[in-house]
Amino acid sequence: MAKPGGDLARKGALQLIQGVREGRSLGDQSGALRSLPVADQARAARLAAETLRHQGRADQVIEAFVNRKPAPQIADVLRLAVVEMLELGAPGHGVVGAAVDLTRTLGARGQAAAGMVNAVLRKAAAFPDWATLPPQPLPEWLRGPLVDAYGDPVMRAIEAAHQRGAPLDLTLKPGATPVPGAEALPTGSWRLSGPAQVSTLPGFEAGDWWVQDAAAALPVRLLAPAAGEVIADLCAAPGGKTLQLAAAGARVTAVDLSPQRLRRVTENLTRCGLSAELVPSDVLDWRPATLFDAVLLDAPCSATGTIRRHPDLPFIRDGHGIAELIELQTAMLDHALSLLRPGGRLVYATCSLIPDEGEVQVAEALERHPGLAVERPDMPGIALPGIEPDWITEEGGLRLRPDFWPGLGGMDGFYLARLRKPV
Numbered sequence: 001m002a003k004p005g006g007d008l009a010r011k012g013a014l015q016l017i018q019g020v021r022e023g024r025s026l027g028d029q030s031g032a033l034r035s036l037p038v039a040d041q042a043r044a045a046r047l048a049a050e051t052l053r054h055q056g057r058a059d060q061v062i063e064a065f066v067n068r069k070p071a072p073q074i075a076d077v078l079r080l081a082v083v084e085m086l087e088l089g090a091p092g093h094g095v096v097g098a099a100v101d102l103t104r105t106l107g108a109r110g111q112a113a114a115g116m117v118n119a120v121l122r123k124a125a126a127f128p129d130w131a132t133l134p135p136q137p138l139p140e141w142l143r144g145p146l147v148d149a150y151g152d153p154v155m156r157a158i159e160a161a162h163q164r165g166a167p168l169d170l171t172l173k174p175g176a177t178p179v180p181g182a183e184a185l186p187t188g189s190w191r192l193s194g195p196a197q198v199s200t201l202p203g204f205e206a207g208d209w210w211v212q213d214a215a216a217a218l219p220v221r222l223l224a225p226a227a228g229e230v231i232a233d234l235c236a237a238p239g240g241k242t243l244q245l246a247a248a249g250a251r252v253t254a255v256d257l258s259p260q261r262l263r264r265v266t267e268n269l270t271r272c273g274l275s276a277e278l279v280p281s282d283v284l285d286w287r288p289a290t291l292f293d294a295v296l297l298d299a300p301c302s303a304t305g306t307i308r309r310h311p312d313l314p315f316i317r318d319g320h321g322i323a324e325l326i327e328l329q330t331a332m333l334d335h336a337l338s339l340l341r342p343g344g345r346l347v348y349a350t351c352s353l354i355p356d357e358g359e360v361q362v363a364e365a366l367e368r369h370p371g372l373a374v375e376r377p378d379m380p381g382i383a384l385p386g387i388e389p390d391w392i393t394e395e396g397g398l399r400l401r402p403d404f405w406p407g408l409g410g411m412d413g414f415y416l417a418r419l420r421k422p423v
């Protein structure tokens with residue numbers, strides 16, 4: 001028989017998945033399971049995320065054993081159980097029993113479907129080819145433009161990387177001791193591959209490091225902040241890049257629209273014993289009296305580079321709003337350049353895989369701003385460690401993709417470029 005705790009987590013996971021079906025992200029639902037014990041909340045969140053990550057494969061297994069398409073909620077119960085058995089390795093008998101019990105809680109339709117769920121899952125438990133089923137494809141609104149940009153083989157490699165998920169990457173404060181067991185990555189970040197509870201790792205309380213994907217750590221490394229420089233961090237929350245800038249000794253002003261998200265920057269700075277001035281404002285309305293030595297603009301974007309960490313993203317977006325985001329990025333880039341002193345440098349970054357939010361933004365900014373120049377990541381004086389030559393784009397930026405570093409555990413998708421304002 002399944003453990004009662006397991007049942008609470010499964011029920012919670014089904015609730016989270018239903019929320020995603022209604023358009024809410026898993027992150028936005030973080031308070032939805034408050035009434036459950038903390039361990040069950042964590043388990044429910046993991047089950048829901050893994051079920052969405054592997055939905056395409058689970059559907060192929062289910063389709064092999066059903067006579068007709070199950071109702072949407074019943075389909076989600078089946079997917080949860082298939083992923084728990086075939087991906088997460090839970091023993092079939094417990095999972096099947098729990099899924100049948102969960103189905104029975106779903107009203108008359110659930111009562112009627114319980115027998116079918118039992119029969120389908122008993123067969124699914126012995127499904128032999130799970131590992132070789134093709135990964136969850138991206139939805140067409142995203143797949144189409146990405147196939148145009150990178151080609152079909154790369155697209156399939158990106159989808160395979162999404163299926164593998166993401167390890168835990170840490171950025172160390174200068175001089176801090178790495179977490180035992182963490183592996184040094186070529187670009188300077190540290191990676192933990194196994195499951196870990198962040199707040200119990202050595203050095204967390206002391207603020208020796210913070211969680212930051214290796215790709216997300218590169219914009220500040222490309223900016224190369226120096227002690228005493230006056231730097232604006234635009235769109236700063238939750239603050240991974242603010243911490244990097246402050247740890248380098250820069251005098252940082254961190255701007256973000258969301259006071260709530262800025263509170264996370266404060267918490268992170270406090271834990272790490274670092275400081276920055278925080279400004280709750282729309283970047284486009286913010287014009288301080290003095291100009292900056294350097295500006296980092298981590299612009300709001302489609303976040304399509306982070307699907308490894310957010311497998312719910314393809315299900316809650318449909319491509320609407322991207323044109324508006326692209327316009328906002330253009331306006332922010334122009335505004336950010338106006339905050340920079342003559343001869344100053346700016347790093348533009350987005351955690352997107354869509355070239356219109358990256359390469360195209362920078363190519364168009366170069367046309368709009370005569371004298372503005374890109375500084376390549378491999379130029380003398382920058383020479384970023386760990387960068388592979390084919391990551392550097394035609395205009396001199398860096399295109400990072402989830403399928404890079406396949407043997408090391410991948411990286412988030414990102415675009416970044418360093419620009420120099422004429423003197």
Ligand SMILES: C[S@@+](CC[C@H](N)C(=O)[O-])C[C@H]1O[C@@H](n2cnc3c(N)ncnc32)[C@H](O)[C@@H]1O
Pocket residue numbers: 234235236237238239240241242255256257258261281282283284298299300301351
């Ligand atoms: C990609 S996240 C930034 C991540 C952050 N740089 C880090 O490293 O932790 C984008 C941020 O832009 C902020 N944002 C969106 N529109 C904005 C605007 N018009 N002005 C200022 N901040 C904005 C959001 O609140 C969000 O925190």
